[in-house]
Amino acid sequence: MALPKIQCVCGFGCGSSLMLRMAIDDVLKKNGLEADTLVGDVGTCLSNPCDVIFISRDLAERIADRAEMPVVIIENFMDNAEIEEKVLAYLNEFNK
Amino acid sequence: MAILNFIINEIFGQGAIFLALVAMIGLILQKKSVSEVIRGTLMTAVGFFVLNTGTGLITGNSIDGIINAFNTLMPGNAGANIDIGGQYGTQIGIVMIVAFAINLLVARFTPWKTVFLTGHMLYWFPYVFIAAGVDAGLTGGKLIGLAAVFTALYMIVAPNLMRPLVKDVTGKEDFSIGHPTTTLSVLAGLIAPIVGDKSKSCEDLKLPKSLGFLREVSITGSLAISLVYIVMYFVLQANGLSPAEVFGYGGSFFSYWFIHSVYFGVGVTVMLQGVRMLIAEIVPAFKGIAEKVVPGAIPALDCPVLFGYGPNSLLIGFIVAVITSTITILLTRGMFPTVILPLIFTCFFENGCAAIVANAKGGIRGTIIACAINGVVMVLLVGFGAYFFNNTIQPWMLVYGGQDFSLFGIIEGLIARLLH
Numbered sequence: 363m364a365l366p367k368i369q370c371v372c373g374f375g376c377g378s379s380l381m382l383r384m385a386i387d388d389v390l391k392k393n394g395l396e397a398d399t400l401v402g403d404v405g406t407c408l409s410n411p412c413d414v415i416f417i418s419r420d421l422a423e424r425i426a427d428r429a430e431m432p433v434v435i436i437e438n439f440m441d442n443a444e445i446e447e448k449v450l451a452y453l454n455e456f457n458k
Numbered sequence: 459m460a461i462l463n464f465i466i467n468e469i470f471g472q473g474a475i476f477l478a479l480v481a482m483i484g485l486i487l488q489k490k491s492v493s494e495v496i497r498g499t500l501m502t503a504v505g506f507f508v509l510n511t512g513t514g515l516i517t518g519n520s521i522d523g524i525i526n527a528f529n530t531l532m533p534g535n536a537g538a539n540i541d542i543g544g545q546y547g548t549q550i551g552i553v554m555i556v557a558f559a560i561n562l563l564v565a566r567f568t569p570w571k572t573v574f575l576t577g578h579m580l581y582w583f584p585y586v587f588i589a590a591g592v593d594a595g596l597t598g599g600k601l602i603g604l605a606a607v608f609t610a611l612y613m614i615v616a617p618n619l620m621r622p623l624v625k626d627v628t629g630k631e632d633f634s635i636g637h638p639t640t641t642l643s644v645l646a647g648l649i650a651p652i653v654g655d656k657s658k659s660c661e662d663l664k665l666p667k668s669l670g671f672l673r674e675v676s677i678t679g680s681l682a683i684s685l686v687y688i689v690m691y692f693v694l695q696a697n698g699l700s701p702a703e704v705f706g707y708g709g710s711f712f713s714y715w716f717i718h719s720v721y722f723g724v725g726v727t728v729m730l731q732g733v734r735m736l737i738a739e740i741v742p743a744f745k746g747i748a749e750k751v752v753p754g755a756i757p758a759l760d761c762p763v764l765f766g767y768g769p770n771s772l773l774i775g776f777i778v779a780v781i782t783s784t785i786t787i788l789l790t791r792g793m794f795p796t797v798i799l800p801l802i803f804t805c806f807f808e809n810g811c812a813a814i815v816a817n818a819k820g821g822i823r824g825t826i827i828a829c830a831i832n833g834v835v836m837v838l839l840v841g842f843g844a845y846f847f848n849n850t851i852q853p854w855m856l857v858y859g860g861q862d863f864s865l866f867g868i869i870e871g872l873i874a875r876l877l878h
Contacts, residue, residue, distance in 0.1 A: 373673075373765075375731075376577050377759065378763050401738065403734075405676060418762075
């Protein structure tokens with residue numbers, strides 16, 4: 363089965379999205395799960411193939427209307443509990 | 459000896475190979491699979507060239523005409539423009555590692571617990587500090603040593619200056635900011651409480667949604683460049699010069715103007731992709747090492763982690779700073795040995811973070827006044843910076859400077875000239 367592809371998005375795709383990607387990688391490792399994670403910037407993220415986009419609330423408004431994949435909003439990129447909850451919820455849905 | 463020379467000059471002399479090796483060690487330390495190690499190592503090498511191609515597109519295919527026009531109008535300012543990213547990749551890599559190691563030691567053994575983890579800034583600060591040294595004529599060990607000292611000092615001092623400001627905004631102390639916004643944010647944090655009232659917050663205002671497109675900075679940047687080209691076209695004509703000759707186009711001005719404006723967005727997009735590929739494997743390795751070496755470390759992160767705390771302040775600060783910086787550019791024209799372009803990125807990212815700090819400490823009035831002053835300061839920094847970067851990365855500074863890059867680069871340039 364193909365691994366789910368999770369794209370983490372911020373304004374530049376270099377700073378905060380990379381922090382989010384590392385946090386998601388930690389969650390996956392901790393729970394013994396596997397997924398491909400990548401980073402992107404808000405301007406070009408919709409042209410990167412992926413199964414889901416994880417993004418902050420202020421940026422989500424700019425892609426919500428055009429996104430063909432599910433968009434998961436992370437309120438606080440520093441809140442590991444929130445990230446864990448949302449990643450696990452998404453993967454449960456994906457594996458159904 | 460031949461083999462040793464080959465290793466030193468050909469392998470470590472190639473920035474792409476050196477940084478790919480750093481990534482490879484990082485991947486092995488993270489115990490990744492063989493295929494992941496090969497993929498990540500090669501991606502880093504490719505990213506190095508993508509990054510330099512992107513910067514080359516901005517300085518060579520987009521803003522080059524404006525710089526040419528300025529140098530024709532005010533001869534004697536054109537520098538040699540050494541390709542720092544391409545020629546000094548290895549030195550940048552060494553500075554990155556040495557400075558990060560010093561940061562870890564300080565965080566481990568002193569009360570300054572911040573660890574600098576903003577990925578692209580781990581590359582750009584060594585880039586700027588190597589350029590400042592090269593511009594002053596330093597070479598070899600002196601060049602690397604001074605750049606490493608400055609990068610390390612910056613990585614330690616700036617996040618610790620930001621900590622109290624981040625606490626004012628978020629009410630928490632679990633992270634700090636590691637980003638060239640520090641000069642503008644500290645300034646905003648000092649000005650806003652004196653002139654403003656923090657009970658009247660920008661976030662209580664209702665702003666029209668249609669202003670949102672301004673946040674797409676590569677688009678806003680392209681628009682700004684297109685306006686500057688039009689202004690330059692008429693300035694050249696008014697001075698009796700032929701725009702076709704100065705800009706160097708054969709056909710119509712329209713296609714030249716259109717392509718050069720759009721290529722700004724192209725260059726930014728390519729450059730970001732390159733940075734992303736270059737740091738994707740190095741930063742997780744650095745983070746992994748930091749977690750092992752420094753218990754209780756406070757990560758210093760990219761400035762957009764604060765953006766959610768003040769979207770209105772960000773937008774108000776952006777508009778105010780674009781206006782005051784553009785006015786300053788017009789008022790100071792001809793005073794500095796460089797053209798100065800509208801500083802869209804600095805107004806959005808660095809000044810945006812400063813605006814959020816200003817709002818937390820001085821409300822609407824504090825935000826507007828602090829950002830108005832920031833707009834003036836960033837133009838003066840790029841202008842004075844020309845004396846220290848005109849032979850190296852001034853075209854890059856025209857797009858990304860006007861904050862800590864300029865200020866600390868100028869300070870290093872002064873010291874480097876004393877050492878030389």
